[in-house]
Structures are given as structure tokens and as C-alpha cells.
Amino acid sequence: MTNNYAEKMKTMGLNFFTLAMVLVLWTLIAYWQKSPFFATPYDIVLGFVQMVTVGDVEGYRLWSHMLHSLVRVSAGFAAACLVGIPGGLLLGLYPKIYDRTRILVEPIRFISPIAWIPMAIVLLVGFSRYIFVIWVASFFPIFVSTLWSVRQVNAVYVNVARVAGASRLFIIRKIIFPSILPSVIGGMRISLGISWMCIVAAEMIGGQMVGIGRLILKSAMVTRMDLVVVGMISIGFVGYATNELIIFIEKRIFRWRAAVSIE
């Protein structure tokens, strides 16, 4: 136990060391650049303090930007789940439908969310645009992982229930669903990461004053590079934290599984 604890402390220490190295490197680059377009770590700390205490030009503070972005991401992500999980389940159970419409479904995956923005602006309205842009990006991981995990359900488990006279609904509810759940949650985690990453793209839509992506874009327009970096770090940190949290929950829920992959 103590050994384990010491190990953990060591890993943490090394992590801090790496972080410090990055900071030193950053400072060196900043001094070498000497440009108003590149912020030093000191500027960034000041910018962070300003964002926490005073807020930006409009007076919106960091948490307010974060909250608005989180609401948008949550909605887009929820929409991706609502469409992706039942859709993946359905097309997984009837693989022919997927195989026969692949040519429509697959190419959409490679169109980046930003490319959808002009169309989203003219064809949709208000909040639904954010949902759509984030949905486009985060739909596929969750859809595809559901679909493929349905295809890979161990036939024995299905047969166990079939032989016992189970109905189709029972098999879906009690056999297929639990056995795909780990992949579905894994897909959801990847999706959540991607939807959070799309927030800057989604907030290019404009018309809103708050949002962490908005903060980055706006600050870039007025060359407040310190705030750009504050925004970037906030996004990176929130994304990382949610990811770790879901991994933690996954490990808890799926105790019956031997191992959970970290990706």
C-alpha cells in the first residue's frame, strides 16, 4: 500500500516536472519572439486573474463563458446520443440497412463541422445551430461504436436466451444492451471529447457574446493573446477532466469486465 502511494507521488512529481519544463520552454520562446502576438506565462496568469475577477471587455467572466459553452456542448452531445445509440442499435440489428446506405452515411463523417457552418447559419435558427454543428461532429463515434458492438455480441449469450424461449425484446434488453454498454459508453466518452473540441468551431457561428470558443475568437481579433491561451487551457483542462471522470465511472460500473482500455 505504502509502495503504491510512493509510486503515485513519484508519478505526480514527474508530471509537475514536465509541466514546469513546458513553462520554462514557453517563457524562452516568448522572450525569443518578443512579439505582441505571443503571450508570456506571466501575461497568461494575469489574463486568467482578469478573466476570473473582472471578466472580458463585456464583463463576462470565465465561468460564465464556460457555462454557456457547456450548455451548448451538452445539448449537441445529448442529441448525438439520442440519435446515435438507437440508430446504431437498429442498424446493428439489421446490418443490411447500414451496408446498403453506407455511401450516404459514411462521407458525412469526413466533412468537418466548420464546413457545415455556412449552411447551418442559413438553414437553421438560433440554438439549433450549435446543436447541429456539435451533433455532426460527435454523432459518428457513438453511432459507429454502437453499431459495431451490436455486430460483435457473442452469439452464445443470445443463444442462451433464445433456447430459454426469450422474446426478441428480452434479448435486446437483457442480452444485447448490457453487452454493448461498455462500447457505447466508450463511444460516448470519445464523442463527448470531440463535441467539446468542436466548441470553437460551433461558436464561430456568431451572434452570441459568451462562450469559451467565442472568447478565443474574440480575443484573437483584438490581439489579446493571453486570453486566447487562457481559453485554450480551459478547454483542454475541462476536456481532460471529463474524460478522466468518465473513465473512472466506467471502471466503477463495469466491474464485471476484466479491463477497461484508456483510449
Place this chain on the structure above:
Amino acid sequence: MKKRWLLFTVVLSFVFVMGFQPTVGSAEMKKIHFGYLVADQIHNFASMIIKEKKLFKAEGLEVEWGEYLAGAYVMQHLAAGEVDFATCGVIPTMITRGRGVDVVVIAGSNTEGSSIIVKESIKTVKDLDGAKIGTPGIGSIQDAMVDIVARKHNIKIIHKHMSVPDMPIYLKKGEIDGFIAWSPHNTKAAALGYGHILLTSHDILPGHQCCVLVTRGELIRKEPETVKKVMRAYMKAFQYEMASKKNHDETLEMVVKYTNAPKEVVVKAWALTPHPYPPYLNIESAKFQAEGLLKGGKIKRGVITNMDKFIAQLYHPYFLLDYLRNMK
């Protein structure tokens, strides 16, 4: 097992409900959506004064402000019927009009206000031959002005489209030989010593229309009262700035705050950016620019058959004239 599912559902539905919370507005006041461009306060100072001095509230209007990264974004939102009023360039407005969207200019905002900054080795306009010049994008007046310079002097200029705040960096790194930008980015780069001003837009197109106040044609027909109120607030903002030296200085301070540019840069930029009062649209300049758009294929050929008619549909000065008449 059951509990876990319940928790899962609750969390998911919570997330969902959070996401779909509608924006609540009060019913008594008329609500408008007003769009403006980020860091464009020197050209369109009026919206900033309206905001700071709460001039819309004085008119009994509730406003939702919207920031946009470029005129094209504003136009897309106008076309979608989401933005009611906006200040942005006349070029994107004409391009959108040329697409058949009913957008209407109800007042001008500023003329000129852009300039070409070049590296030190370029001394005369002739040196621009074969030079790489950064422009804000094909839908902008600045891009069109580079074409005008090239045509006038019979030289070839290579356009490089980029985001305006990035232009000074490109210039400093020597990736472009110069750029054309609106205030305060032009004076900012000059103040940083990255280049010098070769031509101002006054030299290229004297008195050319730059930014305008735009609305949707539908609003003019259906809610003229609202348009009147917006016009009144807009004009009051102009008058506020002109009223005294103190007010003018206060406006400059606001610009400094919003654009994050040094005071001296703002003062220089302001001097390059006339705001004619009363803010009529410069019709001759608008026509000239529309013809340029046609020539460049930026408005599809065949859309404009009669230029006068096109401008007459685009520009709707009734509310401006009405305000001026009633003022007396």
C-alpha cells in the same frame, strides 16, 4: 441495476433539458437583435455608444447584441432572419442583395478608413507590381480596392486572403509584402514599425462608402415604428460623439477599450476614418463598387440588369430623412 439505469436516465435528461432551455424575454418591450463586427468600433462607433449609453432602452427597445467575426457572417444571419439590424460593410450587403436576399441599407456609417501598409522596401505604387498583398477576403471592399489600384496603375498584385488581426504577423515574417486593412489594424501595424502606410483608401477611392446600417426589407414593411426607433438611437449616437470635445475623447477611450489598441493608434486611425454627418449613403461610390463586384464575378452575371434600380432597392433613406425632417 435498476438504480443505475435511473441515475443514467436522470443525468442524460438533465443534460438535455439544460441544453434546450429557451431564452426568456420580457413581453412588454419590443425586442431586436442587433449585430456588429468584433473590433470594428472605429468604423461603426455608433453601435458602441448605443450600447454604452443604453440608447435603445431610452427608445423603449430591448436589444440582444450579437458579435460577428466578419460581414459575411452577419449577412448569413440576416438572411436567416435572425439579425434585425446590423452595422457592417456595404460590399457584403450588396453581395447578399445580389443573391436575392432582401437586405436594405438605411444609413451610412463611415467612408474610407482603410489603408495599404507595405514593407519598407516598397516606396511607390509601381513597386507593388507582383507584390503579395494580404486582403480580408474576396467579399470585402479592401479586396476590391487592391484590384482598383492594380487596374489604375496597370500592375499585377497577388491577393492573399487572411484574417485581419493576423496581417501584421505575416508582414513582419515577410510572407506578404503588404496588406490592406481597416482601422485600427492598419495604424497598429504602422505603430509597431512593421511597415508604412503607402496608400490610404482616400487616395484610392476618395469618399468611398465603407460601412452601413443594414436591416431586413421585411422589417421596413411590417414594423416601420421599430425601424424609426432604431434610426433615432443611431442618430443620437452620432450626435453624442459630435456634441463636444469631451464626448469625442470619451468615444476614443471606449474604442481603446473595445479594440485593445493603444490610444495614439486609435487617434491616428480615427483621423483616417471620416464619419460624414448626416450619414447618407454615397450612391456614386456604391454604384462603382457594385460594378466592380459584377466584373469580378462576385455577384453573378445577369443578376443586375439595371444598376440604378439595384441601388434604389438597396438603399432606403426614408427613415434617415424622416428623422432629419422631424428634428428641425
Place this chain on the structure above:
Amino acid sequence: MAGRKVKIEVRNLSKHFDDLIVLHQMDFDIYEGEFLCVVGPTGCGKTTFCNVVTGLLPITEGSITMGGEKIDFKKHNVSFVFQEPSCIPWRTIWDDVKIGLEIRKVPKKEINERVSAILDLTGLTEFKDFYPSQISAGMKQRVVIARSFVTEPDLLLMDEPFGQLDSSTRFYIENQLIKVWQKTKRTIIFVTHNLEEAVYLSERILVCTQKPTGIKEEVIVDLPHPRDITDREFVKIRNRVTDLVKWW
């Protein structure tokens, strides 16, 4: 054997996969309460045989009837012990064993009673809250047997259920299986490639031919339980079956 009630009639049974003939015109009866073993050379289609008998795979030709009807899982009470490990990984032992009763909508109280009883019989009571990943392979197989018996099936198919177990565990579970069978008197079809196991367990052995699989011969094992593998009679029958299975 004669005089026992016929439970299942297999007539002219054939199964083809495209051009490959796996089962070829099999004809036999299975009696009520019988312990029947099916043996044959490796790869002769024993698993296909099981899947066809239960109706998991469609039949190409012929018929299988149970009490004059086609086998239907919703009507008939059938259990199947699969060759591969089939413990459901996300269910605890208790939940896993009760799945058949759950599907048949047996009242909760009765489920509890029956599951407790079968767990006692198979010696799994203290592991009832464990997940399959936490127990040994032998124990998992016991769970599967408990799961199959708890529904009191009219017909129980076992497809090489003990293939992956070490010999001591196997003997232990075999004895338990016999105990449960003697107590409940269910009809069991037991497919194996282990001839000693077949002789040790069953009342009757069907020896299959190489592909396309047909029935070579029936061997009656008329020995009392518990059997002794060193007994002369036992060895005699085992040698006979071994001779029949030889294809070289």
C-alpha cells in the same frame, strides 16, 4: 429400452451448408428421461447436430418432432449447455442461473426457492454474488449446468460441456451431473468426443460416422451408477465404442 415412451423423433434428418453436406439422413428416437450420449470422430458435425436438434439452425431436409410437434423454444422447455463458455459476464452467478426462469416469468418467490435449491445442489451458494470473471473455469461450467437444470427442462442438450476442464474437476462435475439427473429424471442429449466420459455417463450411445455424418451404431450401456471405470464390463463397452469411432 423398448417400451419406454418416445420423447423425440428424428426422421431422415439432413443439413447442408451450401454444397457441404454435414448431416446425412439421420434416423433415431430419444426416449423420455433418457441420458443419451452422441460420440463421433473430431469435426464430424456434432455441434451442428446440437444446433439443428434444438432448432437454432434450420433443417435442410427431414424432421425433428417432440411429442408430434416441431421444437419451439417458446412452447417446449429446452435447455442447452454450449461448448464455449457461456456464463453471461455482466450477471452475477445468482442472476445468471435465474435467467431462464426470468424469461418464463416465474413468480419471484418461486425463482428464489428454485435457484437456492439448485445452487445448493451444485455447491455454488457461497459464490452467488460473484461475477464470472472472478471464478474458475470449472465453477463457471457448474453455473451453466445449474442454469440448465433450474428450468426443469424437458430436454437438455449438452455440447461437449467439459471439454476445457482438467480431469479431476471433470470427474467431480460428472458425478454431480449424474446426481442431478437421477434426482430430476430429465431427458439429456450429451455430445462429447471423450469416449470414456460417454460410457461413464450415459444409458445409450449413438456413434456417428465421419462427414457426412450419419449414425453408425447404437450402443446400450446397461451399468448401474456410480460406475467404475476399471470394471471389466465398462472396459469392454469402452473398447467397443473406440473401435466404432476409429476411421483409420
Place this chain on the structure above:
Amino acid sequence: MANDKNAGSGKLGTFGYNALALSIFILLWTIVSWISESLFLPTPWTVLKSFLDLCTYGDVEGISLGMHIFKSTLRIFAGFVAACILGIPLGILMGLYPRVYDSTKSVIEPIRFIPPVAWIPLVIVLLVGFSRYAFIIWLGAFFPIFIGTLLSVRSVNPTHIDVPRSFGAKRLYIIRKIVIPSTLPDIFTGMRVGMGIGWDCIMAAEMIGGENEGLGVMILKYAELIRIEDIMVGMIVIGAIGFFINEIFIFVERRVFKWKEAIVIS
């Protein structure tokens, strides 16, 4: 489960059905755009015409579609190659020495979640010219490749390592002959996913500005002119190229790694 038949005749059928699905989609699209009569929902035929115009006359600046495609593909390729060169060795290294990854996790992991678009302001200051595009694509493609390799190295079957070890093999031999071959399918999958995400990042990369060619640049150009039909051409071309590259990867995967029982397509 019960479908053993018609495995042979399925191929052509699938292709036919895909074609059918596509035609139905185009038909529906046509009908919807006719009914809505919206300026912003062009019919497929307008889009087709724009496509032909873009191929023959080029865009407003006279740059042809082929040039746009070429430039974008070049950028993707550069970024992707950079991601492979860095991601695979780094993944193998950090997989073999998990300590290294664990000690740098706090720096590496958050970077994964910073959107490529957000990097643009920094990238413009720090890098120059073509390297900017390569960097943004690299950002997108690097992590799937790196993480795929890393996890795969960690999960190499220990028995496979013990076999040569029992014959007295050196560490380098084990890495070369056991670790790399057994991780290769996962690396390849990582590369495919990385390529997909790289394509996703092309828009972000081409927002950098300073270049007038590229599919993303073309979309941005026409977004300024509010010409949805030309934007759609750009989107469809991006989607189609990404799709075909992905299909090629899957095809190669199935061919090369026959020994792997099942390949998961995701």
C-alpha cells in the same frame, strides 16, 4: 445468425442498393428544394452545374477545383506523414516504458482536447508558411496514431514475448520481431482513424489564411459570397475523398492482416 446462404450474391446486391439509396436521396433532395424554393437549399442539379463550372472555369479567382483538391491533399498528406513519423515511434517507446507516458500525461493529455481552430492564432505567430497547415493536420492525426500504438504495445500478449525470450532472444529482436508485428494492425487502424480526423481538420487548417487554394479556402470564399451550391460542392468533395481514402485503408487492412480474425471498422 441464421444466414449462411446468399453470401456470394450479396456483393453486387449491396452495391446496387447503395446506388439505389443514393438516387432516392438525390430525388428527395430535389423535391425538398423544389418545394421550399429557398435560395439556400439549391437543387442537386444546381450543385452539379457549380461542380462542372468549378472544374472548367475555376472559382471567382480562376483557381480550378483540381488545384484546390491538390493543395488540400498535399497538406493532409504532409500533416499525416508527420503524425506517423512522430506518433508511431513515440507510441512504441511510451508503450515499452509506461513510466515515460505516466510522467508526461498531465501535459500530453490536455493538448488532445484543445480544438485545432484554437491553435490558429498561436500557429500563425510561431510557424511559417506550409508548416502551419502541416501542424494543424498533425494535431488532429497524431493522437489516434499515438494512442493506438501505445495501447497496442501495452497489450501485446506476454506469451508471444516469452516464446523468443525462452530461446534467448535480445530485447531488440523481441521488439522487431514480436512487438512491432503484433502491434501493426492496431497501428494501421490508428493511422486510418488519424487520416479521418486529419480530413476533419482541413477546414480548421485552411482558416489560417494567406493561401488562396484549398478546398477549405474555397468553402470559406463562397461562404463570403453566400453561394451555398458552391459550398456544397466543396463539402461533397471533402466527404467523398475522405470516404475513399478510408475505404482504401480498410481494403488494405483486410488484405494485409488476414491473420487477424476480425477487423473492427470504426
